[in-house]
Amino acid sequence: MNIPTPAATRTLTCRAVLFDMDGTLVDSTAVVEEVWGEFAARYGLDIAEILRTSHGVQAADTVRRFAPEGADVVALTEELGAMERVRTAGIIALPGAARLLCSLPAQAVALVTSADRTLADIRMDAAGLAMPATAVTADLVTRGKPHPEGYLMAAGLLGVKPDDAVVFEDAPAGIAAGVAAGIRTVAVGPNAGELPAGVLHIADYCAVTASVETDAAGRQLISFRL
Numbered sequence: 001m002n003i004p005t006p007a008a009t010r011t012l013t014c015r016a017v018l019f020d021m022d023g024t025l026v027d028s029t030a031v032v033e034e035v036w037g038e039f040a041a042r043y044g045l046d047i048a049e050i051l052r053t054s055h056g057v058q059a060a061d062t063v064r065r066f067a068p069e070g071a072d073v074v075a076l077t078e079e080l081g082a083m084e085r086v087r088t089a090g091i092i093a094l095p096g097a098a099r100l101l102c103s104l105p106a107q108a109v110a111l112v113t114s115a116d117r118t119l120a121d122i123r124m125d126a127a128g129l130a131m132p133a134t135a136v137t138a139d140l141v142t143r144g145k146p147h148p149e150g151y152l153m154a155a156g157l158l159g160v161k162p163d164d165a166v167v168f169e170d171a172p173a174g175i176a177a178g179v180a181a182g183i184r185t186v187a188v189g190p191n192a193g194e195l196p197a198g199v200l201h202i203a204d205y206c207a208v209t210a211s212v213e214t215d216a217a218g219r220q221l222i223s224f225r226l
Helices: 029-043 047-054 059-066 073-085 097-102 117-126 149-158 172-180
Strands: 011-014 016-019 109-112 134-136 165-169 184-188 200-202 209-214 220-225
Touching: 011 165, 011 184, 016 149, 029 047, 029 059, 029 073, 047 059, 059 073, 073 117, 109 149, 134 149, 149 165, 149 172, 165 172, 172 184
Parallel strands: 016 109, 016 165, 109 134, 165 184, 184 200
Antiparallel strands: 011 220, 209 220
16 A cells, blocks of 8 residues: 655644554554464464454454354354463554653543453553553444444543544554544554545654643643644
8 A cells, every 4th residue: 555655744633532452552463463363274264364354353253254154153252362362472562652642631542442351451561551541342332343333432431522533543444433433533554455535644653743732611632743
């Protein structure tokens, strides 16, 4: 995918920031590919196709799509989850992620991830990142990405309207969820695919800065320079 380098710094102003986790704040690629590779090998599946479509999607949805007919989807999903929970080698934060998170008001930040809460805690800790006080994990929603439920729930928990928030996402399913929620969305990293109209792109957070101001009504405003 060829994404043109912007000619000038871009600015986004919002009241809340919603982050995906894997691929957006945390690089867990090695673990994800290892676990799904074992799943694919067991059933003679195309690992490239699994990885192409599973990124950003709840594990149960991927198992349901690719497992052989008659397989116990619940049991397989739990088995894969157990494998992921004990494998943390190579998990790191994306460049600039820790600095950016520390610069944001805690009450204006949420994590919205397709991982369950246990796995999210493990991976954020492995990457050396503090878990936001507001987190919408797979166990809290009935419909996973690309459905917008998670992002709409997070905006509601933070007390903001969708157009007052910004989403950071790395995968097509998550980007689609942010766009469907009516939230301005920024794609992060190399795996975003073809970007919908209006979605900005950054390689990582090294050049991203955030400043916090107070408007005339005494409410906080976050301005991102991308």
